[in-house]
Structure formats: C-alpha cells, structure tokens
Amino acid sequence: MSAITFVLSAFISVSSGLLEGIPPQEVLHSDATLQFLMSEVTRLSNELKEAQEKISTLDNQVDKLTNKDRDIAFFAYLGPGLVNPSPGTTIVFNEPMTNSGNNYDPQHGVFTASVNGTYNFHLIAASPENSDPSHQLHLYITKNKPGSYVSYGWLDRTTDHWVQTSASAVLHLCKGDRIWVEVGAVVGSHTLAGHSDNRPHTYWSGFLIHAD
Helix, strand or coil, X not given: CCHHHHHHHHHXXXXXXXXXXXXXXXHHHCHHHHHHHHHHHHHHHHHHHHHHHXXXXXXXXXXXXXXXXXXXXXXXXXXCCEECCCCCCECCCCEEEEEECCCEECCCCEEECCCCEEEEEEEEEEECCCXXXXXXXXXXEXXXXXXXXXXEEECCCCCXXXXXXXXXXXXXXXXXXXXXXXXXXXXXXXXXXXXXXXXXXXXXXXXXXXXX
C-alpha cells in the first residue's frame, strides 16, 4: 500500500467513526486522533526518506555499471614531422586511427577523461639522423597543467641513425582531468618524425582500464 493510499484510508476510517459513538467532527479534533495522524505522518516521512536514500544508492550503482561498460580508447599518429619544436609545445597527434568515446581531441592533442577511473597511456616517438651531435629533445606525458609531468622519453645525441623512444603511464584520473604530450628540454636542432612513406613514426595512445 502506498503512503497516499494509507493516509486516505486512515481519514476514511476516522470519518466513518473510528471511535464509535463520537461524531466525526469531534473525532477529527480529538487529541488521540491528532496524535495518531501525527505519528503516521512521521512514520511515512521516515519511510519516504529511506526510499529516497535507496533510490539514490541504486542510481549510483547504475552509474557505476554504465561507466564500467564505456568504451574509451584512442590511437593517433603525428602527421607532418615537427622541426625544432620549442619547449612547452603540445604535440598534436592529428591523425586519429581510433577514438572510441571521442575523449581525445585531434585538433589540440589533449585527452580529457569523461569518467573517474584508471587509464593507460603510451607514447612512441622517433627522430631521423641528425648532423648536430649535441642535440636533445625530451617529450613528457603531462597532466592538467604545463610542467606537471608524469613520465618522459628523450631523443638525444644521435647522428648516423634513426632513434626511437617511448614513455608510458598508468594513472587514476577524475572526470575532467586532461592528459597530453609536451615538449620539455630542447638543445640544438631536431626533428620529430611524422607520418611519411605510409609509415607512422611517432604515435600516442590511451585507454580506460576500468572505471571506479
């Protein structure tokens, strides 16, 4: 029986002469009836509060189950190579091959978490032969603000052959957290190899391991 039905039934019973021999008008104004109705209101109010708490708990459980089923993953290449990128530059991997959930922005190179959870990120970067023996280029996986580095790879001091580096991170992110690859230390001249001759040389990926 619903709360409304119960209250209506109580009033009908009272109006029909819950207390025999007493006119309905007096019944409605008697202390005993008022105390009874007040106790029923209090009880129903408590039941309503408990029901609301249960609904809130169920809503949270549904959200968690929904989040666990979310498909969040991206994989993107660097298109044209970058020559002498300056410190603080965000590397924009502008050729996405996979972008399930659309959390990665190929226009700006930034991944934004859409749910709380644990994520994996991986960077592969390459550089061709370099005539500058002192050259250095460091690339950092960065979280939320410039200079907030979580891991990095470097392409340093190679002259007669290609070089490749990698960096990875497993991070717990909150909804709205942002991750990107940022140029750190730079010395001399350098080229970050892009997608050429149908071969991707520098690429960036990430995916949701599990939601909270």
